[in-house]
Amino acid sequence: MTKEPSDIKALPEICKSCEARHKGICSNLSDQDLLFLSTQTTIATYDKGTVLVSEDAGRDIHANILKGVVKLTKSQRNGDDQIVGLQFAPDFLGRPLSDIGSTNAVTASEVRLCEFPKGVLDDMMARSPGLKDLLFRQAIIELEEAREWMLTLGRRTAKQKVAAFLLLVADQSDPEAAQAATGPVDVPIPLSRAEVAEFLGIKIETVSRSFTTLREEGMIQDRAPRLITIVDIAALRDLVA
Amino acid sequence: MTKEPSDIKALPEICKSCEARHKGICSNLSDQDLLFLSTQTTIATYDKGTVLVSEDAGRDIHANILKGVVKLTKSQRNGDDQIVGLQFAPDFLGRPLSDIGSTNAVTASEVRLCEFPKGVLDDMMARSPGLKDLLFRQAIIELEEAREWMLTLGRRTAKQKVAAFLLLVADQSDPEAAQAATGPVDVPIPLSRAEVAEFLGIKIETVSRSFTTLREEGMIQDRAPRLITIVDIAALRDLVA
DNA sequence: CGGCTCATTGATGTAGCTCAAGCCTGGTGG
DNA sequence: CCACCAGGCTTGAGCTACATCAATGAGCCG
Numbered sequence: 001m002t003k004e005p006s007d008i009k010a011l012p013e014i015c016k017s018c019e020a021r022h023k024g025i026c027s028n029l030s031d032q033d034l035l036f037l038s039t040q041t042t043i044a045t046y047d048k049g050t051v052l053v054s055e056d057a058g059r060d061i062h063a064n065i066l067k068g069v070v071k072l073t074k075s076q077r078n079g080d081d082q083i084v085g086l087q088f089a090p091d092f093l094g095r096p097l098s099d100i101g102s103t104n105a106v107t108a109s110e111v112r113l114c115e116f117p118k119g120v121l122d123d124m125m126a127r128s129p130g131l132k133d134l135l136f137r138q139a140i141i142e143l144e145e146a147r148e149w150m151l152t153l154g155r156r157t158a159k160q161k162v163a164a165f166l167l168l169v170a171d172q173s174d175p176e177a178a179q180a181a182t183g184p185v186d187v188p189i190p191l192s193r194a195e196v197a198e199f200l201g202i203k204i205e206t207v208s209r210s211f212t213t214l215r216e217e218g219m220i221q222d223r224a225p226r227l228i229t230i231v232d233i234a235a236l237r238d239l240v241a
Numbered sequence: 242m243t244k245e246p247s248d249i250k251a252l253p254e255i256c257k258s259c260e261a262r263h264k265g266i267c268s269n270l271s272d273q274d275l276l277f278l279s280t281q282t283t284i285a286t287y288d289k290g291t292v293l294v295s296e297d298a299g300r301d302i303h304a305n306i307l308k309g310v311v312k313l314t315k316s317q318r319n320g321d322d323q324i325v326g327l328q329f330a331p332d333f334l335g336r337p338l339s340d341i342g343s344t345n346a347v348t349a350s351e352v353r354l355c356e357f358p359k360g361v362l363d364d365m366m367a368r369s370p371g372l373k374d375l376l377f378r379q380a381i382i383e384l385e386e387a388r389e390w391m392l393t394l395g396r397r398t399a400k401q402k403v404a405a406f407l408l409l410v411a412d413q414s415d416p417e418a419a420q421a422a423t424g425p426v427d428v429p430i431p432l433s434r435a436e437v438a439e440f441l442g443i444k445i446e447t448v449s450r451s452f453t454t455l456r457e458e459g460m461i462q463d464r465a466p467r468l469i470t471i472v473d474i475a476a477l478r479d480l481v482a
Numbered sequence: 483c484g485g486c487t488c489a490t491t492g493a494t495g496t497a498g499c500t501c502a503a504g505c506c507t508g509g510t511g512g
Numbered sequence: 513c514c515a516c517c518a519g520g521c522t523t524g525a526g527c528t529a530c531a532t533c534a535a536t537g538a539g540c541c542g
Contacts, residue, residue: 074388074389084388096377096381101384135377136338137341139380139384140338140341140380143387146391147315150325150387150390153391153442154323157530158529158530193489200395201395201396205491398498434522449523452522466506466507466520484541485542488538489536489537489539490535491537492535495531496530498528500526501527503525506522508519511517512514512515
């Protein structure tokens with residue numbers, strides 16, 4: 001982990017080019033609120049595999065994701081975890097009401113964060129109702145996504161699960177191409193096979209077999225390790241039903 | 242469906258004994274806000290199987306649940322649905338930011354609601370920030386519950402799924418007994434076998450077999466149709482891991 | 483080059499699905 | 513009051529998708 005203290009005067013440098021300023025949580029802050037917030041934040045980069053939020057590890061980061069992918073997980077006593085969601089830039093990461101729940105957050109790649117100290121978030125929410133609205137909105141979006149994923153976990157075959165995963169990632173990495181009715185889409189896969197398995201509730205071998213089936217059927221092609229292209233995204237969408 | 246217009250002067254009658262007044266969404270309203278709200282609400286009772294919220298049926302009720310059980314569902318084009326959550330009194334039912342998502346709500350029993358007209362909720366949220374906080378809080382709680390259920394859907398066997406369902410219902414219908422470390426708990430089952438199957442992502446026959454296995458193992462006993470007793474709730478909890 | 487980790491592939495086992503037959507329970511009508 | 517029927521639940525017999533166990537291959541780094 002490396003830290004770079006944010007320079008108070010450097011607001012434009014930090015925030016101007018920041019996605020969170022435009023699409024994320026900061027988009028609704030007044031200039032002076034943003035200036036104040038920027039004096040409180042720390043930019044930090046974490047290696048893959050770092051625990052960012054965990055009840056029993058006592059970590060509870062609140063931050064905007066600037067770069068990278070964070071996986072949200074739930075654990076059982078027996079040891080095997082379930083990935084319950086992924087977060088990408090410029091999502092807000094952290095538990096607004098941190099007394100509730102026991103979801104953990106772990107980096108799935110190198111991740112760069114813009115962190116708020118615990119407590120500053122609450123102050124800002126009290127001060128700027130627009131911020132609270134945005135967090136409320138994100139919570140509702142995440143709730144919908146979670147419920148949508150329950151469909152994938154409960155009602156779909158392994159092949160459909162992998163297809164759903166590819167669509168999710170495609171939509172994240174290249175929204176325009178993914179929304180298009182047709183045409184190939186290049187998709188970087190942000191997770192290892194083991195992590196995909198954890199996300200889909202199946203075993204790693206089954207993930208692998210599903211990938212090769214999709215490849216044999218011409219729906220996807222391998223470009224490089226961790227990079228595939230979806231040949232016909234409409235067909236893939238169709239498969240998921 | 243039957244309707245009873247709420248009497249403006251009858252605030253005490255309607256709200257005093259209402260769970261929502263104490264534990265639910267109304268608990269944070271001032272007396273005059275509550276009085277105003279009560280002039281806008283309608284008490285209504287719906288038969289089992291009534292669609293309360295559905296994007297494409299054009300229904301979008303906002304209400305407190307006074308009695309009964311509501312199931313939240315997601316549909317696929319292929320026709321088979323997934324129940325993604327249950328709601329009980331005195332939960333708030335409805336989509337605070339109704340532009341997001343496509344979850345449906347259908348009554349699983351006879352249900353009595355205290356309905357707000359669409360729009361009044363937004364007014365009240367703007368007027369009473371405490372109300373917004375409560376809705377925010379409920380959204381986060383539901384998000385955690387959804388993610389917890391993803392564990393059940395993705396990582397557990399049929400028997401464990403049924404056990405998890407019984408624990409969920411027990412905790413809902415008799416929290417004190419369900420929290421207790423030991424002792425039998427009577428649990429009314431609010432769903433048909435078909436609905437339980439839809440909730441757990443398994444087939445109805447498998448639900449049935451799991452029930453009989455649990456019965457044979459002495460973990461549960463049949464009391465009546467739709468009423469079982471959990472003989473040893475700690476053991477059941479243990480099973481789920 | 484040897485020793486990693488990660489991914490693929492094959493062979494076999496099994497939980498849960500499918501298909502199909504009873505069986506209660508409650509309602510309806512003679 | 514009983515006979516009948518319909519819908520929901522249970523049980524059985526076989527099948528299939530995925531898990532498990534095990535071996536091999538491909539990139540990567542010391």
